[in-house]
Amino acid sequence: MTGGARAWVVSLAATVASAYALDATATAAGVAVVASGVLGDLGPRWALAVLAGSYAVWAWGLRSNLRANQALLTATGTSTNVLSKAAHDLARRHRTGPRAARVAAAAGYTATEVAKEVPYYAGAFGAAALTDPVTATGAMLFLAGANLGAAGYEYGLARLTRAFLRRRRYASFDTDWDPAAYLNGYYRTVEPDEVATIAFLVDALRGAERDRPVLFFGVGPTLHHVFAAAETASELHLGDYLPGNLAQIRRWLDRDPRAHDWRPFVRYTLRCEGDAEPTDEEVTAREELTRKKITDLVEVDAARPRPLPSRYATVVSAYCADSATADRATWARFMRHIGGLVEPGGLFVTAALRRCRGYTVAGRSFPSADVDEHDLRAVLRPDFAPPAIEVRQVPQQAAHGYGGIVLCHARRRTDPAAD
Ligand SMILES: C[S@@+](CC[C@H](N)C(=O)[O-])C[C@H]1O[C@@H](n2cnc3c(N)ncnc32)[C@H](O)[C@@H]1O
Structure with missing residues (x-):
């Protein structure tokens, strides 16, 4: 297998594994927040505020991961998100300069992560609409918990990627x-x-x-x-x-x-x-x-x-x-x-x-x-x-x-x- 094909296979495998792991972490965190009842007394407005705050934390986690992913792409040509790799490689083929490739890689990654949110929204608010025990507030708290879980996951993946790059001893032109x-x-x-x-x-x-x-x-x-x-x-x-x-x-x-x-x-x-x-x-x-x-x-x-x-x-x-x-x-x-x-x-x-x-x-x-x-x-x-x-x-x-x-x-x- 050529180096280029290997990079695609590795990226695809990493993407699938990462999608499952993110899903499991976010769901578990969402269920834990609701089941623990720690925020059970919150009214809908406060629940909405918590949900908004959880997005800020999620964005922070994602930002760490986007940087680590960029370093990984530059050093090895692989990514933990295959769409990010595709966007990055395409931009490098057709545009001059590392900035365009960086922006494309980040956009590909973010688009995938945002798309993964859709089933959570559908699940949480669908359950709230169709069943009595699940309220809109409960749905928002579940989503907030899922966001915090996702943030933790993104940050953890960033640390793991960095540790991998350190072990491989590669620094990146884009970041280092x-x-x-x-x-x-x-x-x-x-x-x-x-x-x-x-x-x-x-x-x-x-x-x-x-x-x-x-x-x-x-x-x-x-x-x-x-x-x-x-x-x-x-x-x-x-x-x-x-x-x-x-x-x-x-x-x-x-x-x-x-x-x-x-x-x-x-x-x-x-x-x-x-x-x-x-x-x-x-x-x-x-x-x-x-x-x-x-x-x-x-x-x-x-x-x-x-x-x-x-x-x-x-x-x-x-x-x-x-x-x-x-x-x-x-x-x-x-x-x-x-x-x-x-x-x-x-x-x-x-x-x-x-x-x-x-x-x-x-x-x-x-x-x-x-x-x-x-x-x-x-x-x-x-x-x-x-x-x-x-x-x-x-x-x-x-x-x-x-x-x-x-x-x-x-x-x-x-x-x-x-x-
Ligand atoms: C070790 S430096 C050599 C610089 C200089 N030629 C010298 O002899 O000191 C490697 C250079 O390759 C450049 N480089 C890295 N990736 C590149 C790429 N994809 N296309 C063109 N240059 C690249 C880096 O920016 C860096 O300036």
């Missing part, structure tokens, strides 16, 4: 990613993986077509790879999934004093290009050139088959698809979508953490697809000429969760059969 913590944790100095990556990138970009726009896909809050393309590109287009990441780049473009300092990376890039001792002026000049060439900051989602309307002569996507999911099938799909943005004959430069299951940012572990050079070769084979691949061991990065990286550049085939 902290761009500033990422920059502080990885980009204070040029660490060994970036020493290798930037040198590889500079070399690979010597084969890029000059004076054409270059796309950086999944750039995060970073610019350290972008400086290498500033001279070759006519324009630099930077895409990432999270608006918060793009906001960090915007700060740097706007010369905001809070912006990250990329000068050590610019200096190292210039060294890789052959300037043995770049001066401060040369570093500043490359920063300025890069600022001038960045003409587009755009939200992208690798889950979309065509993440952007145009294709590019050069696409750079480093530590994006592999660092966005723990599921290999999803990684392969993301790679096909990103690779699809390279025009025929164009250059694709990519990098991945090697055989890594998770990398840490501010003490939280984000998913990684556990891929290696063989996986990369296989995923590129249908659309790209045989790639140039280099594997680098970076044991110094072990504290971050990985000990190797795979660096790759490949040219997209021009023959229409392969396209």
